[in-house]
Amino acid sequence: MLEHVSRSPLHAFGLPLQATAINDTRGVWANELPSLGYVSLRGDSKDRTFVEKVTHSLGVALPTSPCTYAGTDGAKVLWISPDEWLIVSQRDRIGSLAADLKAALQGVRSQVADNSGGYTQVLLRGRNALDVLQHTTVYDFAALEPGRVVGTTFGKSSVYAHRSGEGFCLVMRRSFADYIWRYLVRAAAPYGLGIAVVETTGHAALVVA
Amino acid sequence: MLVLFCPHCQEKREEEEFGYGGEAFRIRPASPDTADDDTWADYLFMRTNPKGWNWELWSHATGCRKFFVVKRNTATNSIAGSWTLSDGRKVYDAEGGSQ
Amino acid sequence: MKKDYSIWSLFTKGLNYNEGWDPAWRSAELKPSYNVVIVGAGGHGLATAYYLAKEHGVRDIAVIEKGYLGGGNTARNTTIVRSNYLWDEATMLYEHALKLWEHLTEELNFNVMFSQRGVFNLGHTLQDMRDIERRVNANVLNGVDAQVLDAAEVKRRIPILNTSRNARYPVLGASYQPRAGVARHDAVAWGFARAASKYGVDIVENCEVTGMDIVNGRLQGLQTSRGSVRADRVGCVASGHSSVLAKMAGIRLPIESHPLQAFVSESMKPVLDTVVMSNAVHGYASQSDKGELVIGAGIDHYTSYTQRGSPHIIEHTAAAIIELFPIFSRVRMNRQWGGIVDTTPDACPIISKTKVKGLYFNCGWGTGGFKATPGSGNVFAHTIANDEPHPLNKAFSLDRFSTGHLIDEHGAAAVAH
Ligand SMILES: Cc1cc2nc3c(=O)[nH]c(=O)nc-3n(C[C@H](O)[C@H](O)[C@H](O)COP(=O)(O)OP(=O)(O)OC[C@H]3O[C@@H](n4cnc5c(N)ncnc54)[C@H](O)[C@@H]3O)c2cc1C
Ligand SMILES: [Zn+2]
Numbered sequence: 215m216l217e218h219v220s221r222s223p224l225h226a227f228g229l230p231l232q233a234t235a236i237n238d239t240r241g242v243w244a245n246e247l248p249s250l251g252y253v254s255l256r257g258d259s260k261d262r263t264f265v266e267k268v269t270h271s272l273g274v275a276l277p278t279s280p281c282t283y284a285g286t287d288g289a290k291v292l293w294i295s296p297d298e299w300l301i302v303s304q305r306d307r308i309g310s311l312a313a314d315l316k317a318a319l320q321g322v323r324s325q326v327a328d329n330s331g332g333y334t335q336v337l338l339r340g341r342n343a344l345d346v347l348q349h350t351t352v353y354d355f356a357a358l359e360p361g362r363v364v365g366t367t368f369g370k371s372s373v374y375a376h377r378s379g380e381g382f383c384l385v386m387r388r389s390f391a392d393y394i395w396r397y398l399v400r401a402a403a404p405y406g407l408g409i410a411v412v413e414t415t416g417h418a419a420l421v422v423a
Numbered sequence: 424m425l426v427l428f429c430p431h432c433q434e435k436r437e438e439e440e441f442g443y444g445g446e447a448f449r450i451r452p453a454s455p456d457t458a459d460d461d462t463w464a465d466y467l468f469m470r471t472n473p474k475g476w477n478w479e480l481w482s483h484a485t486g487c488r489k490f491f492v493v494k495r496n497t498a499t500n501s502i503a504g505s506w507t508l509s510d511g512r513k514v515y516d517a518e519g520g521s522q
Numbered sequence: 523m524k525k526d527y528s529i530w531s532l533f534t535k536g537l538n539y540n541e542g543w544d545p546a547w548r549s550a551e552l553k554p555s556y557n558v559v560i561v562g563a564g565g566h567g568l569a570t571a572y573y574l575a576k577e578h579g580v581r582d583i584a585v586i587e588k589g590y591l592g593g594g595n596t597a598r599n600t601t602i603v604r605s606n607y608l609w610d611e612a613t614m615l616y617e618h619a620l621k622l623w624e625h626l627t628e629e630l631n632f633n634v635m636f637s638q639r640g641v642f643n644l645g646h647t648l649q650d651m652r653d654i655e656r657r658v659n660a661n662v663l664n665g666v667d668a669q670v671l672d673a674a675e676v677k678r679r680i681p682i683l684n685t686s687r688n689a690r691y692p693v694l695g696a697s698y699q700p701r702a703g704v705a706r707h708d709a710v711a712w713g714f715a716r717a718a719s720k721y722g723v724d725i726v727e728n729c730e731v732t733g734m735d736i737v738n739g740r741l742q743g744l745q746t747s748r749g750s751v752r753a754d755r756v757g758c759v760a761s762g763h764s765s766v767l768a769k770m771a772g773i774r775l776p777i778e779s780h781p782l783q784a785f786v787s788e789s790m791k792p793v794l795d796t797v798v799m800s801n802a803v804h805g806y807a808s809q810s811d812k813g814e815l816v817i818g819a820g821i822d823h824y825t826s827y828t829q830r831g832s833p834h835i836i837e838h839t840a841a842a843i844i845e846l847f848p849i850f851s852r853v854r855m856n857r858q859w860g861g862i863v864d865t866t867p868d869a870c871p872i873i874s875k876t877k878v879k880g881l882y883f884n885c886g887w888g889t890g891g892f893k894a895t896p897g898s899g900n901v902f903a904h905t906i907a908n909d910e911p912h913p914l915n916k917a918f919s920l921d922r923f924s925t926g927h928l929i930d931e932h933g934a935a936a937v938a939h
Binding site: 280281294295296298352353364365366367368371372 | 439
């Protein structure tokens, strides 16, 4: 029998073992929020039936204004484009969440795809978190309001980013995670980088700041 | 550095988030199978490449990943506006096409 | 008539504090009519006029230029000269040019400072190396000097190159063309201008072509900012502005005009005695005789006629160069600029008759036409004089886009050249 082993995209960096509680000695604190569940949802935000059914199924209003996100304690829904959303939830809940959505959207032009293997996210905290983003991206993150999510260029790759508490949450594709993490580590070096303790259940990522 | 407004994200973003898609509203011959070689070559390879106002496609590559149209002056880089493909088409047609 | 430059003239003029030199070329007023008018006084246009006069006996020629002589891409390029392209047609054309380069200084009696210091094209992946071997083999079959070098040999010849296995894109080897090199961009334009002027060619600067007179599909003459001029034949050699001229004749070209940028550093002692290019990291560098590092980028992705590009392209290229040469990380850059390059779908030029009788185009050299300057002028002069392409530019006619006989040189032309 093959045993199912799920490894986070940043597994190789051994981050959990280096984690310490956030303190004043470092300018930047970061860590992966591993093993969350991700569902890609496609549909037309102008289609009222679609929006209603999704809203009903998720228990949270589907964000249809550009660059916004919505969430409950259980799931966060990121607007990606007028016909695409990324839903983030606990990995063990994602299967039923996707199944419920699919059932609810029966007959409605839409697509629900479990993409949990395709993404991960990194939490960025500390007094210099913003400086690091300014070194690595082209978006003016100082002006980013809570409740907004933006897709932008990170180095030669891309992330979806939003504020999370006093820091930021960066959602990235699995295949670029290694590159982005190394880039972050380099950019944070002048400020001192600490690996922050995060709840491995990934709950922090789901709290809507 | 160009700063473009994405009509989908409803925000101005820096050029590095975008990919250039070339001239907009080029018309594909209705039946490629019967189009003669010159007609097909004109569609496939020839460009207006205007010095002045240009209707062009951009994709918001690292943002919403959608294509949209921009009217930009290639002699000055000034930008008249950005639209979704369908809205842009209306403005373009109202102006009388590429002129 | 101007005398040839010589050691003796240098010496005697030197005794007079270098006063009394004749202008290198005669600045002319536009006459009402010419046998042949060349539009664009860049290197290619001036070379065309020179070979028309010299090899085809055409005497009544004008070269008209909207700005100043040699102020277009000729003045803005990074002067790499080589001929190691992939396909027979392209290789033959560029090799024809390279052979002319080898005697150009004597031919023009003007020092074009052609320096055959060799050009390296680095390979960073196994696929790069396979492509390099394929290209080198093709070159050798065409009689072009080309070699495949392994990483150790590359390191031996360019000690400051980072060939560490830990580099982000490790260098696995390179193709090398020993006869390739660089030349002095301005000198090429000035040398051809002077030599053409000697044959009586009128060079008219600050004269922009604004329209074409075409009757029954035959060109009669041109409208310019200095009045109209009649001409039996007109050759357009306007690089980034080719589509603008084509539009005057109701022709569409398969060309997009893009910014292409380059920059140079402060002057330093000699550290780099060859030319290094890398398509993978997107940059190339050489060191000029003045000691500046001459660094070039890839094109900006959008079309533009502004002769300037976006700063992130420069940033990306600077990063690439530091990747290759960590030793340059503290070198200060002096200035940066852009040109407008005329790119084609197959990264090959168009040297062609058109559907308008008497109208010819030589364009589409994109990021890499400086190296072709003498060869391009030579075959274009033949095309205009005979109303038939030279065997070397037959394959570069406009009709290849309808027949499908494209000559895809993206691999060999990449970064920019
Ligand atoms: C940054 C940069 C780096 C480059 N590096 C290299 C390199 O390393 N190696 C290489 O081989 N090539 C290189 N190139 C490409 C090379 O510069 C060109 O292909 C080549 O110089 C073109 O020469 P030309 O004489 O055709 O064009 P140009 O020198 O541009 O001459 C065309 C002339 O036409 C004139 N003109 C345009 N419209 C009109 C009009 N309506 N009326 C009158 N005159 C008009 C223009 O003012 C201009 O002077 C580079 C280009 C750039 C921009
Ligand atoms: Zn967008």
